[in-house]
Amino acid sequence: MPLQPVGVTPPAAMTIAGTDSGGGAGVAADLRTFATCGVHGCVAVCAVTVQNTVGVTDFHPIPPETVAAQIASVAADIELRAAKTGMLASAEIITAVAEACDDAGIGATGRTPLVIDPVAASMHGDQLLADSALEAFRTLLFPRATVITPNLDEVRLLIDIDVHDRAAQYEAAKVLHALGPRFVLVKGGHLREDTDDCVDLLYDGHSFTELPGPRFETGNTHGGGDTMAAAIASGLARGMTPPEAVAFGKRYIVEAVRNAFSLGAGHGPVSQLWRISTEPV
Numbered sequence: 001m002p003l004q005p006v007g008v009t010p011p012a013a014m015t016i017a018g019t020d021s022g023g024g025a026g027v028a029a030d031l032r033t034f035a036t037c038g039v040h041g042c043v044a045v046c047a048v049t050v051q052n053t054v055g056v057t058d059f060h061p062i063p064p065e066t067v068a069a070q071i072a073s074v075a076a077d078i079e080l081r082a083a084k085t086g087m088l089a090s091a092e093i094i095t096a097v098a099e100a101c102d103d104a105g106i107g108a109t110g111r112t113p114l115v116i117d118p119v120a121a122s123m124h125g126d127q128l129l130a131d132s133a134l135e136a137f138r139t140l141l142f143p144r145a146t147v148i149t150p151n152l153d154e155v156r157l158l159i160d161i162d163v164h165d166r167a168a169q170y171e172a173a174k175v176l177h178a179l180g181p182r183f184v185l186v187k188g189g190h191l192r193e194d195t196d197d198c199v200d201l202l203y204d205g206h207s208f209t210e211l212p213g214p215r216f217e218t219g220n221t222h223g224g225g226d227t228m229a230a231a232i233a234s235g236l237a238r239g240m241t242p243p244e245a246v247a248f249g250k251r252y253i254v255e256a257v258r259n260a261f262s263l264g265a266g267h268g269p270v271s272q273l274w275r276i277s278t279e280p281v
């Protein structure tokens with residue numbers, strides 16, 4: 001039986017992000033995630049990175065007006081049910097994205113929910129964002145976000161809180177929520193106090209929800225943050241509430257990391273393919 005009923009238009013979502021020539025992270029990961037969730041993926045490319053599984057050797061930001069034009073063109077024609085951001089590269093691109101999202105009805109003021117993954121560095125520590133851009137994330141994008149999904153490195157860069165225990169994870173969620181997003185998801189993957197599990201924390205300004213999951217001993221987690229944010233956006237595009245979509249995103253990323261694979265000489269990617277058939281084509 002086909003998973004996608006013949007002729008039925010799936011919900012559409014947009015990724016606003018960078019490319020990874022190694023295919024593990026960024027736009028490639030987002031589009032695979034969308035596809036395996038039955039969501040049609042649209043793209044606004046913000047930067048082209050030169051990288052393989054060993055590291056990023058260069059990146060080339062796209063002109064801000066071209067980023068904005070991609071968003072405007074798609075939104076004028078296709079009904080977007082969700083959007084997510086990944087590597088935005090510079091303060092100028094973030095400014096252009098915020099304005100284009102307002103015009104397109106994406107984010108707080110519009111009807112299209114917006115997931116902000118505040119990507120700042122690769123898992124190798126290669127910088128993917130200009131230093132001057134952190135302020136733009138805090139002031140321009142967080143107030144427009146339905147959900148923000150920082151990991152603990154990003155929490156440290158954004159609000160200068162070094163999260164070493166659960167109490168600090170709660171504190172960070174409160175400080176981030178005060179910057180304006182509807183929901184904050186502080187991902188606990190880098191919290192070393194949790195040795196067997198990995199607890200992400202969701203906060204809506206009133207109540208906290210801990211989302212526990214297994215911790216896998218693997219170096220193959222490239223693209224994991226992108227994949228989780230794209231799965232959350234997919235859930236939103238398919239009509240879930242934000243808490244439902246975040247819980248779905250957690251289930252999705254657990255399976256994607258469980259199925260992560262080795263590739264090249266460096267860090268392999270998490271796998272979105274767990275959700276599709278491997279029958280011969």
Ligand code: PXL
Nearest residue numbers: 018019020025026087122223
């Ligand atoms: O996983 C973060 C990320 C996002 N987007 C792009 C990347 C990376 C990490 O390397 O290259 C384009």
